[in-house]
Amino acid sequence: MNFELNEEFRMLQELVARFVNDDLIPLEPALLLQDMQGRGGEPGPEVLQTLNKKCRELGLWGLDVPEQYGGANLPALAMVGVNEEVGRSAVPFHFPPDSPNLHMLMTTVTDAQREKYLLPYSRGETVSAIGISEPGAGADPAGMSTRAVLVDDHWVLNGRKIWISKMDHADFTIVMAKTDPGKGRHGISAFLVDRNTPGFFVERKIPMIGGTYTWEILLDDCRLHKDQLLGEVNKGFAPMQLRLSVRRLQMAAWCIGKARRAVELMVDHARQRVTFGQPLSERQSVQWWIADAETRIHACRLMCQQAAWKLDQGLDVRSEISMAKVFGTEMAHDVIDNAMQCLGALGMTKEMPLQLMAGQVRNMRIYDGPSEVHRWVIARNRLSQ
Secondary structure, eight states, X not given: OOOSOOHHHHHHHHHHHHHIIIIIGGGHHHHHHHHHTTXXXXXXXXXXXXHHHHHHHHTOSSTTSOGGGTSOOOOHHHHHHHHHHHTTSSSXXXXXXXXXXXXXXXXXXXXXXXXXXXXXXXXXXXXXXXXXXXXXXXXXXXXXXXXXEEETTEEEEEEEEEEESSTTTOSEEEEEEESOGGGGGGGEEEEEEETTOTTEEEEEEEEXXXXXXXXXXXXXXXXXXXXXXXXXXXOOHXXXXXXXXXXXXXXXXXXXXXXXHHHHHHHHHHHHOEETTEEGGGOHHHHHHHHHHHHHHHHHHHHHHHXXXXXXXTOOOHHHHHHHHHHHHHHHHHHHHHXXXXXXXXXXXXXXXXXXXXXXXHHHXXXXXXXXXXXXXXXXXXXXX
């Protein structure tokens, strides 16, 4: 088996690495200061506009968008290298359009929805969000209580959604709701809800660790034309899982990049810092932190590449993606924590990107399914064989 990426994918990863070094990492001091002032660690609209413009200039736009929609149609395997490099920065940034919702839309839209939602989204003209979790129903979709009832030619939605990203600037939101409560996950449907739709309220902004924010929304007799149904009635679970699989693989790749950055900071500090007449680089505990980090980073990269390859082949990849997400997030958490320990008091400061990265990775251990649920999925799949 050839484990080398082809030249095109290697060159792409190098291009992304330069973008991260030249355009993302230099933004970190300002974002760290912004976070210290209580304004979060996310780039504002003007910064995002500048970054997006640079992406277009470099050809880093629509990387996994199909060619018929104006994209480069890159496979998941190539995107592992892209997301690994993006993960090296504490600046939260996705190359437009954000891949997970794109893939969900591509598998479900009607012709009319393709024109109204998918094409503008694939061109980067719109921003989307997705509402899945609810207060009291997060990792278990069967516990969802948001209801959608068909009344004449309109769907009426009632319920709450929480932990939603990008609600402050999303043009439309994919909302998951129960359409047949008696069928559990087989009675869930997806709906496209435009911004400012009557009955659709953004209730509150929730500050999260890692300098990010999520939002809670209320659906109060939110009326949608029946054409706003995304996909088929009661068949929203599978497209939602595809969307989650893409994000989970992204997260694992981001964690490779964050762990690499933590090792770089740890190595630089260990070479310079002298304690009790000896550089930290001579201490066995520090050497083992570095050795274990390099080993686990290498293992995670291979896991992500193999899972991406299976995804590109259209094979069942549920267990592999769960493995990669659990392994990647927990690996990065440990590596960053060891780097903070190595840097001592300096590692505890909010002037360093480590604390922001630690919060971001800690979030990922919950987002899109906590580690415990993924371990359950892995075990269940093995026990059923």
